[in-house]
Amino acid sequence: MTRGAKGWRLAARLACALAVATLFLFPIYWLAAISIKTPEEIFAYPPVWIPSGFRLDGYVTLFRDGDAWAVWNSLVTAGISTVLAMVIGFIAAYSIVRYRTGGDHLAIWIISQRMIPPICVAFPIFLLFVSLRIVDTYTGLVMLYTAFNLPYVIWMMRGFIQEIPLELEQSALVDGLSRWAVLWKVVLPMSRAGFFATAVFTFIFAWNDFLFALILTRSDVITYPVQVTGYFGSQSTFWSKIGAMSMLGVLPMIFVVGTMQRFIVRGFSMGAVKG
Amino acid sequence: MSQSSSIGRALDEQRAFKYLLVAPAVFVILLIGLYPFVKLILTSFQNITMFEDDHSFNGFVHYARLFGDERLWESLLHTVAFTAVALPIEILLGYLLALLFLDPMPLKRLFVAVILLPTVISPIVAGSTWRLMFDHRFGPVNQIIAFLAGGEVKLLWTVDPFLVWPAILVAEVWQWTPFMFLILLAALSNVDREQLEAAQIDGASWLMTFRKIVLPAIAPVLFVAVLIRALDLFRLFDVIWTMTGGGPGTRTETISVYAYQMAFREFDISYSSAIAFLVIFALTALVIFALRRVEIAR
């Protein structure tokens, strides 16, 4: 192939890449644009493509009215449940890998939990939460997200832990660590890249959940996706609030992708490769 | 201390340790996974509705009702058909994208990051966004089509029964193609370059190279990705909830949307439990079947 042809090929690929990226980005741009448009611009026909100014009223309203607490609630529930699920899932995965606890049955039973569509168990879970008196509490949501992310965490961490050479752990045991300490001082650092990737995803799952938040919250711990749907009123649809609240939910994800792309890519591909 | 007892103690300690490690996970999953499942089965044999709270054994009444429930079967059909359409599109587009980004290119990381974005945002936000996008009047989609078609168009994306599924499909494909893309990109990067070069030297056609080298190499990964996505698609709820709410009528009602309606709108709790059990049963059977097939193939 000549140098020129190669150059053209690259140019064509770049052009394609640019087009595709634009296509994927546009809806998010549109959402962002709506969040800063004036009411007239939102309901203009034909639509306004570029907002005339950077109008933050939508966001200001959210913070002033306290709606933005929903983002905080999401952060708390997703954050704590991620930590819990990672710790519990990590040690369980270790036990399953190293001691073959429960043989294949336990691992398969755990992963099969992830298969069940949430809606199927939503009502019984609601009743359970009622009897535990944890409807509309952080405890409730945290527990639920922890439980629903556990199978994923165990499945992923199982794969990462399997890769760790056994001799490394044995060496640490001989060197004077207890089994428990080996877990934290050897296994965890050895699988930290996978651990982190899994944690990022666990967080994303909890952050984005809608159905359970819809069913299991009322007012105190409403999460941001539920808050967003609340703006579709019967006689008023608050497009600018929808835009702003959605963006509050999306911005952290943009941050996550921007700073942790490596882990996300890894998490995605590992999930499938390990399977 | 006798030797055999110290051996026994050591084994006990190890056993205790390994069970201690899985105990929290098993406890949480039992509580949130198994308990509701048992409760679900029990409820499906009782008669609990909005007005009644009858916990006595009620036989298979609700299961019998499943067979005559057209809305149920339609929603199941919607779910399966949508999965069957969306999944191949996501795979194909994901594959093409993976090919595009397989070789090094300037700004590759940035491009991949941008394309990745839809997958990590909430389906609720994705649904709301596309509802805005597809608004026949205030949304940009019709404008773009009008521009391309060179005349005003009036496509009622979230109302017209013929357009509403395509609209949902676009949203779904937009959000989940990146997932396939990333997985296929990883899988393709692992295809043995030397094999490909050997095939090139041997003069193999593109199709043959794909079938004999590329496909076998990415097949295991692809299978798991498809399984994950198929299960996700099967529980499709959020995007439809925000875009159409299952409408017009029940035309975009998936099994999850229908189950929600039955449980949380009609409070036909026993019947919705029967539906849930049916779904879990069918899915389990399906997944076991799929896994068996793959094991045999391997």
Add this chain to the structure above:
Amino acid sequence: MPNLQLSSVDKFYGDVHAVKGVSLEVPEGEFIVLVGPSGCGKSTLLRSIAGLEEISGGDISLGGRSIVGLAPRDRNIAMVFQSYALYPYLSVYENIAFGLRARKFSESEIERQVGWASELLAIGDFLQRFPRELSGGQRQRVAIGRAIVREADLFLLDEPLSNLDAKLRDGMREEIKRLHRQLGKTFIYVTHDQIEAMTLAERIVLLRDGVVEQEGAPLELFERPRNRFVAGFLGSPSMNFIEVEQDGDGPGIRLPDGQIIDKFEFAPEFPDGGKLVWGVRPEHFSVASGSSADMEALIEVVQPTGSRTFGSFTLSGTHVVAELDARAQIAADQKASLSIDVERTTFFSAETGEAC
């Protein structure tokens, strides 16, 4: 006094009986090598001593105190693994210090110990590097360094040299031996390589199928193997096994091709009308000078190595290798007259393989 004692140690993996009642006593300071083909139970034994495997029966005691049921960390042992088992996320310094930290040594103590070990092993220059930046030999030294800083009672080495290339291995062998002398601690070394066993061991324990076939000083095993297996395992090229018959009623023996050798002072006792297996090491042959020839052989292949020359021939279907002087005048397809140092050869029962 920390001498190690194994009494009838058994280990089952499910139905597999991996170690069958092995008893062994290791006095303090000895360098003992467990050797045997793969699957013989040597590694299992080593790991049982380390506490990484729980034994199924018997007892292991150290200094008279049973250590069965103790966690590895409570046994005060150090171990070097085949893959070195270095922590990739820690620097060389931290790798060596790992065990000390686990045992809560003070920072100054750690520094002193690591300094001592790194000097001993000549790895002081790359203490701040990470394992992935080191060569195989360097990693090996780090692994050893990690073991020795701990001042353990017992050093366990599990095939530590098998991942090195041949040249490095020779060098490391020597170093390990020197190290043992400097430390004066008990070393238990597992290998499948008979050369390592021969060169390193003060005592070799040769295992097969979970049973000790023979134990003793290397040369004792080499010269007086208890059975055909031991004889064949040690030495390279291995011992030739030739089926022989009694030559009439005389003290001579008849080789398969009919040649008779009769220079024995003590003729072996043949079972009635039966055969024996004659074990002749390649180096027991030499090219006969003048009339001292014991036998003739038609040389088929000649392999000079520079220091020695191997000549192989066949005696009615039995393949025999002779290790001859490098300057021996032999050539392929030519007859050679060979003499045999018969006093060093061994006879084995054809039925049981036991030495007679």
Add this chain to the structure above:
Amino acid sequence: MILNRTIGAVASAAMALALSGQASAQSSAERAVEAAKQYAGATLNVFYEAGLQPLDPKNFTGPMWEELTGIKINVIEAPLDEMFTKIMQAHRAGSGAYDVLNVVPNQMPDLAFAGVLEPLDDWVEQYGYRDELATIAPVYRDNQMMVEGTTYGFPDDGDVLVLYYRRDLFEDPDNMAEFKAKHGYDLAPPKTWQQFNDIGQFITDKYAPDIYGAGMLRQPGNAQYLFQERFRVEGGKFFDGETMAATINSEAGVKVFTEMVEANKFMPPGVEQWGFIEAFNAFLSGDIAMTISWPPVGRWAAGYGKGTEALAWIPETKVADKIGYALPPGGTPELAVGFSLAVASGSSNKEAAYLFIQWMNSEEISLQRVQLPFALRDPFRDSHFTSEEYRSRWSNAGDYLDTLKAGAETGLLDLSLIQTDRYEEGIRQAISRLWAGDDPQEILDDLAESWDELTERIGLEKQKRAYLDWAGKPNAYPN
């Protein structure tokens, strides 16, 4: 700014009332306040539709009530579609999560039968509220208060779908002359659907695409109310009162369906998916000459509440002084949705909850509440319609209130049965199919069939009783 001034004025007025109440004969609002003082320090959880509605208890009545009685008001919101679910969920949970409920009147039977609502009659007597209940406009009072003779909620929102039209177009001499010449009668707010079609077509022909004759609520969720109304205007009955067989597929139904599709032709493209916002926005922007919608359209389009922060999302109105108000064709507007205030049976503080709703619903307080520009509560008492204050809010506010008052006399109730939502869902589906182009007769036959199945499953006799109870109400069908 208007908002702040309003709140200030009302609050001080209420305080004055509360103070003076000790001397003179007490009003029912004052009685409620007096009695509620014993619960000072308690907190009431008040359940509201998310959006603008809860701004009332949050910013207005809540703070005022706390000041008067020491009882805190905690507002919990949910979107309209989720309200029923949330109320039922809380009831199932037995958690007493809500004390005060906003209930959509046609869901009241379901909620009452499910045991969610507390009967109010004893308290009504105890706290002397019977008289003031009587002054609620008749349709609401007679239809949205009781289930099988027991009071479960206080009608609190005069939701009625009336006609808004562009006076400037209707009173334009050229238009008047042309129209008269063409159709032989005067251009005026339509009294029949035929007239509506004539006018709509006329304006579309003349002004489109700048202005269309009409733009209606066509999203199935909204359009079903207009269908229910028109169906009954045309003489349709939902069921046969004897057999409980669905008669939705009668001639009247087919006629209405056919004409609805026909009428879309002179409306703006895409009208099929118009909901409240789209129609409202189009009317505000001057794109349509007529629309039928909920009362806030009439206020907001006139510019009432402009500058209120809560209404900042509304685009600038271009038709402020050009709006006319009239009853829709047929003269019997749909009393779509609406809200009644109720007390949750699971509440741990029922009496305080009751006192709060009596106070909110009382003459004095409710008059101020329906004038809150943002809160979406529409006039529902005689005194609201005649309030001089309200009538002076904008140039023809009087016409607006008169129209609503007229609607509150002749308006038609939403169909209300056991599990009404399932029946309504049928209508919504039918309308979707209608826009999809299916044959009206076929659609309605299917609808009737599905209704019959539904009735069968719920229990024919049980449902018949509920239907007859509803159909026996004065405003179930036009007189």
